[in-house]
Amino acid sequence: MSPQDPTQMRLMAISRLAAGGRWRVEAMRSLSEGCLLWFTKGQGRITVAGQTRGYTAHNAIYIPPGVMHGFEVGPQVFGTAVFFGRGCPVTLPERALHLRIREVHAQQEVNVTLDMIQRELDSDTPGHDRAAQHHLGLLGVWLERQAAKGAAEAVQPDAARRLVARYTALMETEFRKGKGVGEIAAMLGVTATHLTRCCRLACARSAIDLLQDRRIFEARRLLAETDTPVGHIGASLGFASAAYFARAFQHLTGLSPSAFRRTQDAPATNRPN
Incomplete structure (x- = not known):
């Protein structure tokens, strides 16, 4: 019954998050670490800080530590969840983000970065842990750049x-x-x-x-x-x-x-x- 160590950075298939019951993703909760949800297929609704929006393929949603959220995960939803771990040294946004990544190059860039992180996490070669952290830093930069691109289109909450x-x-x-x-x-x-x-x-x-x-x-x-x-x-x-x-x-x-x-x-x- 013990959960995974939240002090450690890790990647998980979004489809696996609800393996213990849909309540694990749909009910409101918060985490003690930052989390990035990268959806590559499917659609549903996600509520972050009390605001509900639809998500589709090629949506990147960053949820800072302590922010309440919950989302639907249907059988046709695929993607990757990145848990950054407590005390993560990577610079991450201070507010929640919901980014719709339309550029194919940007989609490919994040897919490659996630693949490289997972490869290093699975490796036992010297320096694999440092390499994973460096790739995680590139993921943080990607997130920062995509947030800057989307800022002009962002609608201010009423x-x-x-x-x-x-x-x-x-x-x-x-x-x-x-x-x-x-x-x-x-x-x-x-x-x-x-x-x-x-x-x-x-x-x-x-x-x-x-x-x-x-x-x-x-x-x-x-x-x-x-x-x-x-x-x-x-x-x-x-x-x-x-x-x-x-x-x-x-x-x-x-x-x-x-x-x-x-x-x-x-x-x-x-x-x-």
């Missing part, structure tokens, strides 16, 4: 989207404390009604849906990857009681927390989405 981005950022620091939408809205200086209206405009979901999704994703992660008692998990996520946690979890997942944990040791074909 007030509703800016508020939702602030909400998801604040939620990331508060979701374990048991605060409701009303309390978080008050911290943002708006009403819960206004916040929910803005969330629906930005991503077609309510403020409470985003908050519950974030909490339940964290619950599923802890159930799948740790041996922490169910009651302790609920308390750590701000649920008032173990019974309330169990009801909320089952309402959103269709399984009790204990039943969900058991499925994580079952064959992949029996795992819930």
Whole structure:
């Protein structure tokens, strides 16, 4: 059940990210490291910092550490996810990016760079680790250049989207404390009604849906990857009681927390989405 070490840079096929259930990619979550999603085939929707957009082939999406996100991965979606690792020395963007790479040369350039990184990671020749880091640096430069090209076409978020981005950022620091939408809205200086209206405009979901999704994703992660008692998990996520946690979890997942944990040791074909 132990996750891969987030301090290490690694590449993974996007199709493999949902191997343990679609909840691992679709539910709202954040990472402690930067992540680049490079889609080469297929389409779907991705929500980053409370904003939902469609993605297609040759889209590059960079998600900084601590930024909430979730995305659809259908059976026809292919590409590569790059996890940069905590403390990565490569210069990376400070904000999330969604880049539509139209130039064939730029598409080929990133494909070759990713292939070279993977080749060095798989190698045992002297200096392969340094070579992988150098190629990763070139990936950072590619990302910076493509962001500069797309800046002129970027649409500035309106007030509703800016508020939702602030909400998801604040939620990331508060979701374990048991605060409701009303309390978080008050911290943002708006009403819960206004916040929910803005969330629906930005991503077609309510403020409470985003908050519950974030909490339940964290619950599923802890159930799948740790041996922490169910009651302790609920308390750590701000649920008032173990019974309330169990009801909320089952309402959103269709399984009790204990039943969900058991499925994580079952064959992949029996795992819930």
